[in-house]
Amino acid sequence: MKSLKILLSVLTIFALCFISCSNEGGNNAQGKKIKIGLSLDDLRLERWQKDRDYFVEEAQKLGADVTYVSSDGNATKQLADIENLIAQNIDVLVVIANDGNSLSPAIMQASQDGIPTLAYDRMINNCDIAHYITFDLEKVGRMQAEGVLEITNKGRFYYLGGSPTDNNARFFRKGAMDTLQPYIERGDIELIGEQATKDWLPDVALQIIEDMLTAQNNNVSAIVAANDAIGGAAVQALKAQGLAGKVPVSGQDADLAALQRIAKGEQAVTVYKPVKQIAVECAKAAVALAKGETVESNGSLNNGYKDVPTFYIEPIKVTKDNLDSTVIADGWATREDVYGN
Structure with a gap:
């Protein structure tokens, strides 16, 4: 009986370690590599090119894959882009919005599909945003x-x-x-x-x-x-x-x-x-959201649907x-x- 208890304890510890290890790095709760969908407003602008590069670099360091697309400053295109990203079975959606008032249908669809959305630098109104990272x-x-x-x-x-x-x-x-x-x-x-x-x-x-x-x-x-x-x-x-x-x-x-x-x-x-800072913070937050983990916030902002947990970064x-x-x-x-x- 004592040997059986020891064996069961060892097996339990092994199982817990296996579950924990399967969720380390860039893996989601199912142990699969995290897939991030990144929808950008307009890559024709220098600012967003740098954000993309820093974000992708950090996400890859964390073991996640990133699929990104630019709406070229077109809100209608961005809505379609987001719907397409959702269809690709992503684990988390990250959006730099062109029009913060027109994307709510796609964001609500992502939420219904169990895909959390991170608003990157620009809030998206009247929808279920999981987290927001921006500057003051x-x-x-x-x-x-x-x-x-x-x-x-x-x-x-x-x-x-x-x-x-x-x-x-x-x-x-x-x-x-x-x-x-x-x-x-x-x-x-x-x-x-x-x-x-x-x-x-x-x-x-x-x-x-x-x-x-x-x-x-x-x-x-x-x-x-x-x-x-x-x-x-x-x-x-x-x-x-x-x-x-x-x-x-x-x-x-x-x-x-x-x-x-x-x-x-x-x-x-x-x-x-500091673009690198917000890009790195957003990549970390995206991976954490995909894993179902809590993301750091130092405030909140109501977007018409909910008080969205927000992390503010100081400008210079x-x-x-x-x-x-x-x-x-x-x-x-x-x-x-x-x-x-």
Whole structure:
């Protein structure tokens, strides 16, 4: 009897070890290799190319396979892309949304099929999101406004907003406007206008700023732009009027072209959102969700369907004074690329 008990104990321990080991690395609860479906908004943009590369690299380190597809800035295509990923028997869905209001049918289908969805940097509304990882978005907007105000805190300001379908754009705007409001109330700043930029397209932003400059007879003191792509378009329009470097412009994403503009004095500020950090965190979270494990959060955000567990990452304000100690020191860009020597 004693021998039988010992044998049963050994077999139990062996079974538990087997179950535990089968779920280590990149295996799901069934012991099969984890399959991650990654739906990206638009790989034509430098930012998302880097996110994809870092994400795939980390996921592969964790033993998971990644199937990714880009919607090329088309919300209808992204909906179809997600439905196609679901049909491929993925274990977890990761989405960088083009339109945070149009994807809920596909996300709910994934949930019904037992596939958890991780919202990557952009929230998706009115659906069952398992987890959300992003930056402190209002702080990004505050930093954009602060970077401009450090150069000029009086005069005629224009706000160039992001895509109206991007849920993040409203947080950027709120952060910027909250920062500008005391100056507006004192009469130091006049907000001469604002406009959203369809799909964050630089060509659209260029037309907006050209039209604004014409309407205002070039009388503008600063442009708070919601990212580097449209901020670059604003600088282009200003340059055509001989105003580049005279009218401070903001941005975000720390695109190389923006860093070069900052080095030249043509752009006042960008906001560096450590892309490698969010990509690595999202890859880790995706693998954990596929295994049914708890994912770290430091807050929550209601998306109209539920309070979604959220992990916020701190952004970094980048100006001409700290290029070397931020993006260059972090290896995001080289000094040679930024300064051209």
